[in-house]
Amino acid sequence: MTERSHAPRVVPEGLRAFLATETGSTSVLLVATLAGLVWANSPWGDTYDTFWHTTLAVEFGARSFDLDLEHWVNDGLMALFFFVVGLEIWREIKVGQLRDRRLVAVPLVAALGGMALPALIYYVINAGGPGASGWGIPMASDTAFVLGLLAVLGARCPAPLRVFLLTLAVADDVGAILVVAVFYTEKLNWTALLIALLLIALIVAMRWIRLWRGPAYVVLGFGLWVATVESGIHPTLAGLLLGITVAVYAPKDRQLLEAGEAVQALTRDPTPEQAREVQRSVQQAVSVNDRLQLLLHPWTSYVIVPVFAVANAGVQLDGATLRAAASSPVTHGVVLGLVVGKFVGITAGTWLPLRLKWGELPGNLQWGQVLGGAATSGIGFTVSLFITGLAFRDDPALQSQAKIGILTGSTVSALLGWLIFRLAWNKGGACAPPDAERSDSPPEPMPPITAADHTRGPADAPVTLVEYGDYECPYCGQAEEILHELRSRYGDRLRVVFRHFPLREIHPHAFPAALVAEDAADAGKFWEMHEVLFANQLALTDADLTRYAEEMGVRPWGDVPGHLARVDGVRDGGARAGVEGTPTFFVNGVLHEGSYDVESLGEAVEAALRAAPEPHPGNDGFSGQCEIRRNE
Template sequence: MVRRFFRTEAGSTSVLLGATLLALLWANSPWGDTYEAFWHTRMGLTFGEAVFSLDLRHWVNDGLMAVFFFLIGLEVSYEVRLGQLRDRRLLAVPAVAALGGMLVPAAVYLALNAGGPGAGGWGVPIATDTAFVLGLLAMVGARCPEPLRAFLLTLAIVDDVLAIIIIAVFYTEELSVPALLSAVVLLVAILTLRRLKIWRAPAYIVLGFGLWVATLESGVHPTLVGIGLGILVFVYVPSEYKLLSAGEAVQELTNEPNARAAREAARRVRAAVSVNERLQFQLHPWSSYEIVPIFALANAGVRLDGETLRQAVTSPIAIGVAAGLLLGKFAGIAFGTWLPLRLGWGVLPGNLVWGQLLGGAAVSGIGFTVSLFIVDLAFDDQAIQNQAKIGILAGSALSALSGWIIFRLAWDRGGVCAPPEAAAEPPETLPEVLSVPVGPDDHVRGPAKAKVTIVEYGDFECPYCGRLHPVLEELRARRPEVRIVFRHFPLRTIHPRAVPAALAAEGAARGGRFWEMHDTLFSNQRFLTDADLRRYAAELDVEPWPDLPGQLARVARDEESGQASGVRGTPTLFINGVRYQGALDRASIDRAVKEAEQP
């Protein structure tokens, strides 16, 4: 899900940039007057005497962009239930960083505009544009590792949610009670259908459109409808039954191809994937390649003649927006990252260094989509809107440039682990020998003077480690003279529950129950939430996280030894200190053990 999001958002950046440039060219062309005239063209629906009409810009901003915010709701729902937002340790740092990246830019802006005509625009510099940020990170290449992209994506999701709350709370001017009551009734109807498990798309589309109209008429911005409906969409891990049922249907189609079997196979395969994921897969390209670029075309057109630029250079609004994005975002995210790490509230995905984090903080000052969105809500005066938009363009461009420079400097000083040309170089030559011998701090099963020692670098959420576990258990039962050693190597960006599980195992080790927890975790790989881990610890009468800093350090030592030994994935085995290259089935490992026993 995360990699697909990266590909879609990064790939659409060129389209978004093209739409922005086209809007600027249009607004500054000899036909520039037609830009505003076109987007103020009214279009509406008529039902008898009732008329519902908006200009084209508001159809885009309030209508099409509801799909954009609906997708944000879908992403939030997915990440909370199945992704990185369900792990409070991985969530804590980007969440505090996102909060800092909103409070500080707003404070910078208000320091220049409090009490003035632009005071209401404090929300303009608070938002990060995910598409532009990920597009720039794609250009940065190997200087920006995958864990940093995962960190910034989590930060952007939290940032989007907070921005939408701010729009709903602070940029709602007047409320229509009848329309608001109608919206509540329609929302209750949608929740009732959901509770009754009635999944008829036309019913949800009609009710959703009615809810959007009622919310718009109520005075509450309809972005709240988009994200709210997205959060309500079901997301789940496919059950064993659904996966088996889908496999049987596909097998039946393979054995006897016909229209009925094809339809049944398609139905069961579709049912195995949650509605949330299916909608994200279908709507992400539309949002990234159509809706957001149209939004940019409708809102980014600002006159850049000499008079406008002279006004912007001395305008506290333009300066406040640019400074908020360039300086406020950087300072807020950097401090918001340092604070939870310093206080031990959470951990970072992967082995990130400060050069990478500061580069990510700098590029997060690229504010575009939501910033332009708030400009339209905050200001009615066209001249003030233009000044704010110039501030957005200047601040975003300077943030992109500063981020590029920081990544470059971090690279030159060894702040990253692979050169940008790495993709064109030969594959990495990995060590073949265990870097750190088995010692008293290791988790060991078997006799101390065993002829054969198997060291496994594993991840409790890795399905391949799960398959290897019974193989090693059977080997241990048949060959008790073989020594088994387990070392942690959680794949943080792929398995969000791997680190908490490793920490829980280390917590159990403090009570002398490491291997009992180890076996429990591998037997329950699909159930590794914090509540599950606490339950397993209670059953073993141990504390899951009695000394979090110490447990984190213990897991980090295993990871460092694994990196030094050339471990790049899990499971990786070393037999008598030498990397095992064979298959992970019982017969292959048996042969390797017998060969290792030979003098």
Template structure:
């Protein structure tokens, strides 16, 4: 699988593809809402802007009443829905995505922590002891929608692994920002309402634990918990994040997927209402609740909630007096410094620490300049920064100064990020984990580590042609090439020696490394090629249960693949990866023919031509 943007995007999990696409495409709408709000607030109709958002709106049920103005219905209500979607993304990432892999999550986690801490420190240094000190939470947040939108504008200069890296960073960043809101920007607490909300939240946990999945019940409980949280004084976005994190996510079992196919075929043969209903019900049950809800809610939050929030909160008066005060305001200076300098330095430093310490690695062989460009763009803190500003300052003057700083800082961060990407595109230095040479501008064309007796090989050492493959057991392109390689070995017989080396792409295929370790464990017991065959012909079954079943099929005890002893092969797999990187491998499958990189297409015709050419050269 090669790693240009188009291919990588298709290889990402469906939920990540949808999240990236929706966030990026909604950016223009968010930008338009921001411009409309600013123009409106600085037009002759400015009074109508504030009048609209201060319009009271009440919900009454008998003697119970909840009344908020229109702006607070958006900030406290609709934004809770936005953070519910973020909570679901946290659940998905920690269960199936980047955050389940310790090495892949270590670097963006440390980058996010640096991006949370340094902006706050810079802000406090500038505002220490002043009336604006409480606003230190304003520059800590990254606006995911604007950042992904900017990355879309960057185009091929930004690879998709960087988008996934920044998405993981943004998830951690959002959790940190909401934690700050809950702890720092909550004033008075109604203990009775808070206790009632906690009791109902525990009830949600119990209902979830016993297996009840009736959506109307969860919806009713969520609404009541939200109302109680509003009454308690704790900001209700915390509830959205917590409830979203509870939504189940899992990989649909193959048996259920096949059952859907059977029911669909039955309906095709005899399209009765009963069979249609059964197929629809089974299809809905096969899709995890997390992905179903994200599919339905994420477009609403991205295309409606966030633009509405911008429209209600971005109307900043930008008259001469306002700009003059902002130019000398430590609040404005602190916000700009935090977003532009603090975010960039914090994300870059956190990434460097993660790589330097060996705690983690970067996906997809990112370029350092691309990573630094992403660090600069992380300073776009528009949505959540405005959100925290509303909570931090009761005084309108301080709020306006902070909002001017948010606009200026976010704009500067966007410009700097774009410039860094342009410079990185022109230099092209390779970013890799510590210890690797990143100075070469062009990838090597020769195999760095010659074939040895330690390699997994089929065919005699005296073969005229040696074909080395770096592959990933979960890579669909590798699976497509597997029968092609079978045919080539059958065609050329003793003239061809085939060598297999591991190159699991953890950022794209969560089960690939586990499968590679399983193959090595089987190899230690004399069953490598049998397991190799099973893994490539059953690529949908690479979880722990699937690997145990494969072990039994090749004559091994089921538990040998899943026990802790399989970790002893980590060094072997990492050695293959290191040799691939040193040889210029950046995706799978990558082939070397007699030690030279194969640059043709992954198909039988072109690979056969390369082997024929090598045979012809040997006869000269």
């Protein structure tokens, strides 16, 4: 059989929401980057530096606090960005993926490899030179750009790979912030540092005594940021520390029950007092961490990071600058660090803990997918530009060379990742449930084709190709293109049947998608819905499914009990016939043991055509069927 992936865990809804925001902001970030480049290279390019070096001061009586606009963005707004990063890190540690040590071990070691090797490559190239201090530039990946590229790849990048890369990105962000705090701090103001530590202690104490007053935290947080700026340590560390002090917890049954009762009371007696009680009980059911992420994450993704990109990506790309970059060890170090260092470091950092059995990959990912993820992780932008400004704050020429290296290395890494995914995807694969659910008993014959089956092609076709699939399986998405080509090649000699085999254990939205497909079948639109579901494999939430049905004129969730029984029955029949994963194919009732590319399936169809008897009504379960109710 082809390779199979075993993934007993699913992607949490909170993580899916985070991924959706990250990937959705990628286009905005890309536009902002291009805007910064165009502005800096336009006839008005001299206004770029003039604008971002304009001083903005905040005065408190006789005292004033002033920074230029670039530093307000890099030191102020980016502290809020890293605050959100801290929120996500703390949430993953407490209730998310980072609770499972076996799932954390591999991406953590991979992140270390992906930080250490790029830094080493850069330093070897620049040792003893004026650019030696920029070794931290190629260390960090840009989560938004990486996940945005993976979204473009669609079904070629399964959800477990996104979990792996997001966990890796969390560790990567922590490492980058520590590097900034420890190695890019020029001098310390011990008085300001002591004040910062006292403010952190006060915030922790307020949390310990369960004093939840938002304005108090805002005031203390702002004070911590000012103290950190004055201390000499980069204020992004303050944002991260604040993020991990925010309470996070999974909703408790008692809290959910109280919220539900409050809502019911409001429907019976809609008074202002009841409305306030509903608001209080609902808020208590959701942690402060989750509420802040919902509030702030769109702002950081769609406003703060794009503004940062405009303020930092503006490098002049004239002939002299490009010639200097082409021969600069700084540019060479950044490009090789991002392209080679990230790829080799993450790959080796993934292989080592797996070899030593320290942990496991989510979903037992294929190595081709891991290599593609390692390559795309070489897209370094936000933090790389951030460290560039710190490492070469007094040398604009080195800043330009490093920025050109970042843009070049990130582009090459994106292309390399895309190429690897294309090559790895062509090898095929399959999704399978946990080993514990597999049966050791001999398989039964495949259930015969009935009027309830979903078929394409004439009932008397000499060859029937049955697929057991699931709408969230990326490999089933690949198989759709292959089946279309086979139907075009063999015409009326081939009948294709699709049977549901949703893997609830690893594809949480596959079963609801199957139910909506059955709703469409009741309206005579199964294959139209079938195409829509496979075209939107990354958007199969209940809301998405409802929208697809309504746009098609289908009533969603119309006969849930009946459709549940049908889908479960089809799945059970497939399991008894030896189906263990998706996609699985039967050719004229015989399990297809080979790969499912066009050549392999085509050979199986050709063999079945040669062995097929002359069409005769009622000959067997695969030819001579009467008109199929759901035939296309």
